[in-house]
Amino acid sequence: MDSPLKSTLGARMSAYLTSTDDYRRHRKNINKNLVRIRRKLGLVTKDTKNYEDKVALITNDKYDENQLYGTVLLLTAERDMLYALEIKNMLEISNENVSSYKNLMLSRMKKSLSTSKLLLQVIQNEKDFIIKIESYVYAAIVQGFFSINKRKWDLALDAFSIAKCALEFLSAKITPDTAETTQRETSDLRETLFKELLDELVDPSLNLALSQSGQSKITSDIKTVSRKRSSSTLLPYLAPVVETIKKSDPNFFDVIPESTELLSSITWRKHEAELYNDEIALKLTQIMKEQKESTSYTESSQFDVLSASWSEVLDHHLSDVEKNRDDDDLEKVQSRAILLTFINYNLFFTRIKRDTLLIDESARQSKPDIAREIKKDIIRLYGNIINTVQQVKDLPGVYNDDDLLLSLDNLEKLFDSKKKATLAEIFALNNKHKESLKILHHIHSELPSSGSKFYEVEQFPYDVSSNSSFELFKEELEEKLREATITVQLYEDNSRVYSQDNFVVSNMDKFATVLDDMSNVANLKEPLVLNPLLSKPVLFDIGFNYISYDMGTASSYNAASNNSDSSSGDSKSLKKQGGFFGLFGRK
Numbered sequence: 413m414d415s416p417l418k419s420t421l422g423a424r425m426s427a428y429l430t431s432t433d434d435y436r437r438h439r440k441n442i443n444k445n446l447v448r449i450r451r452k453l454g455l456v457t458k459d460t461k462n463y464e465d466k467v468a469l470i471t472n473d474k475y476d477e478n479q480l481y482g483t484v485l486l487l488t489a490e491r492d493m494l495y496a497l498e499i500k501n502m503l504e505i506s507n508e509n510v511s512s513y514k515n516l517m518l519s520r521m522k523k524s525l526s527t528s529k530l531l532l533q534v535i536q537n538e539k540d541f542i543i544k545i546e547s548y549v550y551a552a553i554v555q556g557f558f559s560i561n562k563r564k565w566d567l568a569l570d571a572f573s574i575a576k577c578a579l580e581f582l583s584a585k586i587t588p589d590t591a592e593t594t595q596r597e598t599s600d601l602r603e604t605l606f607k608e609l610l611d612e613l614v615d616p617s618l619n620l621a622l623s624q625s626g627q628s629k630i631t632s633d634i635k636t637v638s639r640k641r642s643s644s645t646l647l648p649y650l651a652p653v654v655e656t657i658k659k660s661d662p663n664f665f666d667v668i669p670e671s672t673e674l675l676s677s678i679t680w681r682k683h684e685a686e687l688y689n690d691e692i693a694l695k696l697t698q699i700m701k702e703q704k705e706s707t708s709y710t711e712s713s714q715f716d717v718l719s720a721s722w723s724e725v726l727d728h729h730l731s732d733v734e735k736n737r738d739d740d741d742l743e744k745v746q747s748r749a750i751l752l753t754f755i756n757y758n759l760f761f762t763r764i765k766r767d768t769l770l771i772d773e774s775a776r777q778s779k780p781d782i783a784r785e786i787k788k789d790i791i792r793l794y795g796n797i798i799n800t801v802q803q804v805k806d807l808p809g810v811y812n813d814d815d816l817l818l819s820l821d822n823l824e825k826l827f828d829s830k831k832k833a834t835l836a837e838i839f840a841l842n843n844k845h846k847e848s849l850k851i852l853h854h855i856h857s858e859l860p861s862s863g864s865k866f867y868e869v870e871q872f873p874y875d876v877s878s879n880s881s882f883e884l885f886k887e888e889l890e891e892k893l894r895e896a897t898i899t900v901q902l903y904e905d906n907s908r909v910y911s912q913d914n915f916v917v918s919n920m921d922k923f924a925t926v927l928d929d930m931s932n933v934a935n936l937k938e939p940l941v942l943n944p945l946l947s948k949p950v951l952f953d954i955g956f957n958y959i960s961y962d963m964g965t966a967s968s969y970n971a972a973s974n975n976s977d978s979s980s981g982d983s984k985s986l987k988k989q990g991g992f993f994g995l996f997g998r999k
Contacts, residue, residue: 413479413480413482413483413486413535413538413543414483415542415543415546415602416486416543416546416547416549416550417546417549417550417602417605417606417609418601418602418605419483419486419487419490420486420487420489420490420550421550421553421605421609421613422605423438423442424438424490424494425605425608425612429497431501432498432501432502432505435494435497435498435501436498438494439491439494439495439498442487442490442491442494443491445487446484446487446488446491449480449483449484449487450467450484452480453478453480453481453484455467455484467484467485467488467527468530470484470485470530470534471534472533472534472536472537474534475534475535475537475538476537481534482531482534482535482538482547485527485528485530485531485534486531486547486550488527489524489525489527489528489531489550489554490524492520492521492523492524492527493520493521493524493554493557495520496517496518496520496521496524499513499514499516499517499520500517500561503517517561518558518561518562521554521557521558521561522558524554524558525551525554525555525558528547528550528551528554528555529551529649531547531551532547532548532551532649532652535547541656541660542582542585542586542602544653544656545578545581545582545653545656545657546582548574548578548650548652548653549575549578549579549582549609549653551649551650552571552572552574552575552578552647552650552653553571553572553575553613553614555567555568555571555647555650556568556571556572556575556617556621557617559571559621560617560620560621563624565621565624565625566625566646567646567647568617568620568621569618569621569622569625569637569641570641570642570644570646570647570650571647571650572614572617572618572621572638573618573637573638573639573640573641573642573644574638574641574642574647574650574653574654575614576610576614576615576618576634576635576638577638577639577642577654577657577664577665578653578657579606579609579610579614580610581657581660581661581664582602582606583603583606583607583610585660586599586602586603611734611735615634615735616738618634618637618638619634619735619736622634622637633688633689633690633691633692634735635691636667636668636690636691639665639666639667640667642654642665643665668690668691668694672694673697674687674690674693674694674697675687675693675696675697675700676693678696678750678751678754680750680753680754680757680809681809681813681816683750683809684750685746685747685748685749685750685751685754686743686744686747687747687751688744688747688748689728689729689732691728692725692728692729692732692751695721695724695725695728696725698721699718699721699722699725702717702718702721703718703758703873703874706718706765706874707875709769710769711769711773712766712767712769712770712773715762715763715765715766715769715874716766718762719759719762719763719766722755722758722759722762723759725755726755726756726759729748729751729752729755730752732748733748733752736748749808750809752808753807753808753809753810756803756804756807757804757807757873758873760800760801760803760804760807761804761872761873761874761876762873762874763796763800764797764800764801764874764876765873765874765876767793767796767797767800768797768876770793771790771793771794774786774789774790774793775790783841784838784841784842787834787835787837787838787841788838790834791831791834791835791838794827794828794830794831794834795831797827798824798827798828798831801820801823801824801827802824804820805817805820805821805824814868815868815869816868816869818868819867819868819869819872822866822867822882823867823872823876823877825858825859826866826877826882826885829855829858829859829885829889830885832851832854832855833851833852833855833889833892835851836848836849836851836852836855836892836896839851840896840899843903845896845899845900845903846900848896849893849896849897849899849900852889852892852893852896853893855889856889856890856893859886859889865879866879866882867879867882
């Protein structure tokens with residue numbers, strides 16, 4: 413037999429049934445498929461006068477011979493359930509013959525339930541435990557819908573609790589990573605179907621039954637409720653699936669002991685939020701204990717574990733918010749919103765504390781050859797901290813808290829100043845002391861004067877910073893500023909004394925005298941480097957034609973020679989008119 417949930421509820425969800433016509437059309441398609449299988453198995457009664465319901469005579473032996481007998485029972489139950497849903501959809505838009513149609517709807521649901529019970533009896537010898545559990549899930553869902561329409565909320569609560577536990581067990585049991593390609597695709601489709609059934613069908617129905625039964629005032633954690641209600645004896649025909657799950661996973665139905673002390677509420681910035689999920693309350697209780705012990709943590713890896721715990725409880729809370737997004741109780745909605753901000757707030761400060769410890773661990777590495785790389789890593793970590801502080805400022809409720817917002821602005825300014833101070837240290841390592849001094853002076857001018865209250869809040873989580881730590885940073889900054897000023901002064905004096913332009917060997921206008929000592933001749937503290945003097949080569953022909961060597965002394969001689977040779981020159985010019993190197997200008 414194929415997957416019972418895929419053949420029924422999966423096909424129903426894939427068809428996107430919204431109107432009465434949609435349900436009728438889908439029901440007819442199911443009926444056509446059902447007739448075809450019944451004819452194949454010989455379950456059609458041709459003698460209508462002596463009609464015998466052959467479907468009701470299906471036994472375990474027939475199912476063991478051919479699993480199509482189970483498919484017949486499954487599709488018969490689905491056809492009756494679709495008919496009931498079709499009538500229910502029609503009653504929502506029409507008020508005609510309400511009582512008669514309602515009775516017809518309930519009778520079809522009851523018939524579907526009886527067929528589902530017969531199916532569970534027939535498949536007792538089924539070897540595929542997934543098909544077996546899916547059949548129980550389908551029967552539990554049919555039972556749940558029938559009980560809701562009959563307003564029997566305890567039965568509905570038990571039925572949907574068993575369905576939820578079975579679906580969660582199947583989702584955890586399927587491991588597509590270890591299967592082959594085709595089996596992996598089938599497992600993925602099944603897992604997607606299980607999650608959709610939980611989110612869109614089982615959990616909303618379970619919340620409805622929980623609220624109508626009056627137990628929502630005690631707890632709204634449907635996971636805890638479903639674990640507890642699964643052991644109920646109101647529906648004994650569904651008990652075998654619970655036993656099957658217990659054999660496979662003995663700890664699956666474990667719940668939080670009633671003697672366990674759980675947080676009932678949390679407080680964040682004078683906002684109080686009630687905890688309606690026992691599982692989240694348990695995780696928060698454990699995290700709060702770890703948070704008290706974190707005062708003695710000195711390694712960043714310890715805060716990695718704490719950050720992972722906050723991330724886990726955040727995922728659970730987001731899932732809980734998504735499942736209860738249609739909750740009409742404004743008090744619960746507000747409590748969940750406050751709790752979300754509370755979890756994110758502590759998660760972000762856990763990351764900030766971890767990064768500050770990473771910075772301290774990096775700063776303790778005293779290796780001169782990698783000092784610059786360490787400083788660059790520290791700058792990157794400060795950048796991560798600044799981004800995290802900005803995420804804290806974006807949390808809901810922070811903008812309206814003036815004291816907290818101002819304190820976060822100053823916290824961001826502090827870490828930005830530390831980032832710039834680290835950059836100044838990198839400039840100092842590269843012997844750029846003037847640039848380092850300018851950066852430190854800029855940081856000092858941006859920060860408020862000592863003695864003023866830097867933070868308005870009393871304390872940040874994990875004590876990442878405080879007013880006293882800010883005063884300590886100011887003192888360290890002023891000390892660095894004084895050291896940088898002295899370093900720049902000494903560096904300029906030394907550079908003035910040992911400047912290459914002050915030595916005789918590098919200056920054409922200076923000459924060594926008897927009074928000078930050898931320190932004025934060349935910089936003997938550094939290796940002497942001889943560099944060639946750059947010159948511009950000139951072609952001799954160009955120099956000969958355009959440079960005069962007599963400097964005007966032979967002008968009279970030139971005049972006389974010019975007069976005597978003018979005639980000969982004119983005759984020669986007719987022969988040849990010279991050009992540049994004799995190459996151009998010939999005629």
